[in-house]
Amino acid sequence: MPRGGRISKFFNRIIPGILSFIAILYAAALIASCTSITRRALQTEVIIYSSAARVWKELTDFRAYPQWNPFIRKVTGVVGEGERLKIQMHAGNRTMTFRPVILAIKPERELRWLGHLLIPGIFDGEHSFVIEPLGEGRVRLVQSETFNGLLVQFSGPLLDDTERSFNLMNLALKERVEQAS
Template sequence: MPYLGLRRIFRAFFLASVLYIILGLNRSIIRKEIHTEIAINAPASRVWEVLIDFEAYQQWNPFIRKIDGVAKPGNRISAQMHLGNRRMTLHPDVLAVKPEKELRWSGHLYVPGIFDGEHCFIIEPRNENQVLFIQHEKFNGLLVPFFTSILAVTRNSFEEMNRALKERSEKEK
């Protein structure tokens, strides 16, 4: 009986390897990007303050409802995402924290190489009281071609968060 289990594992590994080779020949199939941006009439310091205040996310953020952990390079955080009526918790590794400029993390779904993402929040000052807020994610992996509908919902979720961040950042403290 243990032989049958090994046989199934080998078949699954072989099939995944063949699929990876086929899809790997056309990298555009296994790579997708989402890019959204919004102008916010607030200083970079205010937008950063709202973005990094994870404890307040439940009050205003329709996309990322909760983050546990500390935004520090090398740390793993826990982020509860809401994509339409789907909810998922990811555990990305923080890659970069540049106050008033960038927060970036990287994570994957179950096993690296299956469905990976690198998410960036970028704050670009236009003047002292206005910024361009950019939310960008690069996806890659074997399952990316099969998640096009989820990626469309993800784009909408990015845009919802951008609008909510704008509204909260532009309010007086």
């Protein structure tokens, strides 16, 4: 048999197996994403002595993030529902870049996006910033993320670093907004 025929025969046997394996892995990821061992939620908050408008302005001024934000170092993209951002973040000693899609933008109230690692169901994160008015000149910023997927159960140290980074960002935003007010 000519060499080209053997290679073709080899690929004809291997490719369907690889595709089947990927399909099974993807189905398992989707099923597993609905169980408690594949889900973890983080939530942090801070009281900021300023208006919701001022907090929103700083939170959505992505170009200024490198100047003050210890967690999310760089954001590029158009701010609009359904738009994809490119985000570079630091959690502990790790730097990660991901491309989430914006799910909600409610000025002076909420910014929420959803990101995936590779394909949905492996490691997904729905991140949100919620600004809650508490009265004259005072708001609560709640930063949270719900992680789902097969790799969540193996990501304890990364998620612990992420929670610490949420708190660092919250405090840096508080300081920036309160100094400008």
